[in-house]
Amino acid sequence: MQKMPPWADALLVPLxxxxxxxxxxxxxxxxxxxxxxEAMKLMVTGALGSSYGWGYTLYYATNFMFTGLAVxxxxxxxxxxxxxxxxASLGGLGVALxxxxxxxxxxxxxxxxAVVCGALFGALWAALPAWLQAKRGSHIVITTxxxxxxxxxxxxxxxxxxxxxxxxxxxxxxxFPAETNLPGLGEILGAVGIPFSTSTPANxxxxxALACCVLVWVLIWRTRLGxxxxxxxxxEKAAVYAGIRPVRITMYAMLISGGLAGxxxxxxxxxxxxxxxxxxxxxxxxxxxxxxxMGRSHPFGVFLxxxxxxxxxxxxxxxxxxxxxxxxLITVIQAxxxxxxxxxxxxxRQPVEWLFARAGRGAK
Amino acid sequence: MTLTRxxxxxxxxxxxxxxxxxxxxxxxxxxGGKFDKSFNEAAFGGASRWVTETGGTYKExxxxxxxxxxxxxxxxxxxxxxxxxxxGFAFGDVLGQVAPDYPDTKFVIIDMVxxxxxxxxxxxxxxxxxxxxxxxxxxxxxxxxxxxxxxxxIPLIRKFGCGYAQGVKAVKAEANVILNMTxxxxxxxxxxxxxxxxxxxxxxxxxxxxxxxxxxxxxGVLQAAADEGILSIGVDxxxxxxxxxxxxxxxxxxxDNTVFDAFTAGEAVEPGITMADLSNDxxxxxxxDNNAALITPEMKAAVDEAAAKIKSGEIKVHDYMTDNTCxxxxx
Numbered sequence: 001m002q003k004m005p006p007w008a009d010a011l012l013v014p015l016x017x018x019x020x021x022x023x024x025x026x027x028x029x030x031x032x033x034x035x036x037x038e039a040m041k042l043m044v045t046g047a048l049g050s051s052y053g054w055g056y057t058l059y060y061a062t063n064f065m066f067t068g069l070a071v072x073x074x075x076x077x078x079x080x081x082x083x084x085x086x087x088a089s090l091g092g093l094g095v096a097l098x099x100x101x102x103x104x105x106x107x108x109x110x111x112x113x114a115v116v117c118g119a120l121f122g123a124l125w126a127a128l129p130a131w132l133q134a135k136r137g138s139h140i141v142i143t144t145x146x147x148x149x150x151x152x153x154x155x156x157x158x159x160x161x162x163x164x165x166x167x168x169x170x171x172x173x174x175x176f177p178a179e180t181n182l183p184g185l186g187e188i189l190g191a192v193g194i195p196f197s198t199s200t201p202a203n204x205x206x207x208x209a210l211a212c213c214v215l216v217w218v219l220i221w222r223t224r225l226g227x228x229x230x231x232x233x234x235x236e237k238a239a240v241y242a243g244i245r246p247v248r249i250t251m252y253a254m255l256i257s258g259g260l261a262g263x264x265x266x267x268x269x270x271x272x273x274x275x276x277x278x279x280x281x282x283x284x285x286x287x288x289x290x291x292x293x294m295g296r297s298h299p300f301g302v303f304l305x306x307x308x309x310x311x312x313x314x315x316x317x318x319x320x321x322x323x324x325x326x327x328x329l330i331t332v333i334q335a336x337x338x339x340x341x342x343x344x345x346x347x348x349r350q351p352v353e354w355l356f357a358r359a360g361r362g363a364k
Numbered sequence: 365m366t367l368t369r370x371x372x373x374x375x376x377x378x379x380x381x382x383x384x385x386x387x388x389x390x391x392x393x394x395x396g397g398k399f400d401k402s403f404n405e406a407a408f409g410g411a412s413r414w415v416t417e418t419g420g421t422y423k424e425x426x427x428x429x430x431x432x433x434x435x436x437x438x439x440x441x442x443x444x445x446x447x448x449x450x451x452g453f454a455f456g457d458v459l460g461q462v463a464p465d466y467p468d469t470k471f472v473i474i475d476m477v478x479x480x481x482x483x484x485x486x487x488x489x490x491x492x493x494x495x496x497x498x499x500x501x502x503x504x505x506x507x508x509x510x511x512x513x514x515x516x517x518i519p520l521i522r523k524f525g526c527g528y529a530q531g532v533k534a535v536k537a538e539a540n541v542i543l544n545m546t547x548x549x550x551x552x553x554x555x556x557x558x559x560x561x562x563x564x565x566x567x568x569x570x571x572x573x574x575x576x577x578x579x580x581x582x583x584g585v586l587q588a589a590a591d592e593g594i595l596s597i598g599v600d601x602x603x604x605x606x607x608x609x610x611x612x613x614x615x616x617x618x619x620d621n622t623v624f625d626a627f628t629a630g631e632a633v634e635p636g637i638t639m640a641d642l643s644n645d646x647x648x649x650x651x652x653d654n655n656a657a658l659i660t661p662e663m664k665a666a667v668d669e670a671a672a673k674i675k676s677g678e679i680k681v682h683d684y685m686t687d688n689t690c691x692x693x694x695x
Contacts, residue, residue, distance in 0.1 A: 169453040
């Protein structure tokens with residue numbers, strides 16, 4: 001039976017879920033005595049109404065693209081990598097070390113160095129849980145989430161005891177040299193004649209993230225390794241029968257996944273803060289799970305979902321900054337969106353499928 | 365589109381000039397949030413006191429992410445808020461970059477020194493106040509073992525712990541100080557359950573007075589200590605009233621006064637570095653009806669004498685920040 005056309009599957013269902021989430025959020029906002037229409041308006045204009053808002057939205061979206069892709073790649077191999085948070089913090093360590101220790105002559109070279117080093121550190125942090133999973137059968141969900149805490153402790157130790165400049169109260173590294181500062185999105189777009197706010201944290205890493213979306217698509221659907229990853233994810237037994245080695249695929253998938261998460265640091269550590277602070281990832285690793293779920297592990301879906309979450313982050317921040325709506329409520333709105341688009345997907349999907357099936361019968 | 369933007373820009377400028385005339389002060393809370401039962405809440409307390417006494421209004425913002433710090437500072441400066449007060453060292457780096465762009469705006473930063481001509485930096489001598497409560501802890505302890513529970517293992521908290529350990533050792537050189545940190549993520553500032561577990565664990569190791577410098581986590585420490593029948597020491601605000609008779613004292617850090625003074629001075633805030641210590645009541649140990657029965661006259665006399673000696677320079681409490689080492693404790 002033809003269920004429903006692809007456009008409905010990819011766009012209509014998430015859109016309806018979103019609408020329901022926003023409707024319930026409105027009720028909550030109304031219940032605490034604020035005007036939901038005004039609040040939604042402020043969210044939309046704050047996030048999308050100016051190039052300034054877009055800059056922040058795209059900055060957050062860049063983070064989520066990296067972590068979302070990281071989760072998506074592991075998903076294709078049937079692995080649930082919830083260690084994006086730790087892998088991204090370690091990526092931050094790699095980026096910070098390479099920016100502070102190497103005298104880079106130009107940002108473009110520093111960018112390459114940071115990408116390599118960030119990805120390497122992130123991949124290494126994913127390698128141990130991957131090896132434990134592949135060789136010892138320790139469940140990757142448990143090990144990766146534990147590695148998040150180990151990463152936090154390691155970073156805390158290094159920042160407080162080794163990397164912090166003496167006498168500084170702030171557990172953070174020194175500022176990276178000016179040569180490693182990445183050009184902002186405003187400067188890049190300004191160079192080609194598009195006016196864009198220069199006071200936003202969005203930077204050249206956005207293009208890196210977009211390139212990663214394309215590369216992940218090529219990897220998953222156009223290469224031998226991608227085929228093996230998908231085959232392994234669909235059925236391990238069939239994959240083994242076809243001569244695919246589980247240990248190898250588990251390791252490769254997790255190394256790529258960790259590397260993608262680690263590359264997020266190019267955006268937030270090198271592009272925005274220009275130094276490594278404690279808690280630099282700020283939950284983006286976990287948001288990546290929601291992004292990958294919502295994007296159905298497809299790079300284009302991840303891209304769209306990342307933009308949506310970037311919008312929710314920036315719009316929510318505007319709301320919390322400039323209204324009396326408490327910031328906890330922003331979390332409620334974000335949670336509702338995740339709940340309806342991720343967990344309660346079938347609640348919308350089944351009625352829509354049913355409607356399409358009816359319409360299909362009617363047409364015949 | 366461009367036209368709309370120009371119009372919007374014009375409207376913003378109008379709003380900006382309107383804001384200038386009022387020059388409202390503004391207060392920015394750090395990631396811990398306004399109601400953290402501790403540091404940020406103390407700042408809020410100072411602002412509220414200013415509102416009740418002067419009837420003025422102020423703007424306040426709570427940070428949600430690291431990337432917003434600069435955004436918030438610039439927006440407030442551009443909409444004419446003056447002075448802009450921010451809590452927490454984490455603003456230091458960003459403020460150093462933003463302040464020169466707004467020479468007519470005064471900024472006040474708490475817990476960090478930023479050397480700019482329009483910035484007032486207020487730093488607290490937490491080690492001095494902690495030294496005094498450390499002395500009290502040592503004198504109140506019967507087991508000669510006392511505890512310290514910090515939030516995250518960051519330099520600021522080591523500064524508290526180091527002063528405390530020095531105070532303890534000054535009274536009883538052989539006393540044992542158990543040091544614990546709650547965690548390594550920001551969740552450590554708001555984890556009363558883990559605070560309680562740590563307090564119980566320290567009690568099982570013999571501690572009978574526990575000092576909590578851990579934000580909201582401290583509530584769990586104070587609660588567990590009261591349940592276990594041992595004493596606790598509060599921090600930042602006067603927390604003696606939370607468990608009357610069970611909280612030995614509190615190391616009070618007058619963040620509220622800093623905010624109050626800055627708001628009262630308004631645009632005339634004096635830039636420079638202010639050291640809030642024992643001599644100007646920036647830090648103190650709390651004594652009120654709730655703990656009067658716990659502090660014997662001898663204890664009070666000993667601590668007040670030490671306080672006088674610290675003020676006169678006769679006793680020098682080592683500040684962990686100066687060289688990242690502590691003579692009385694190892695972290």
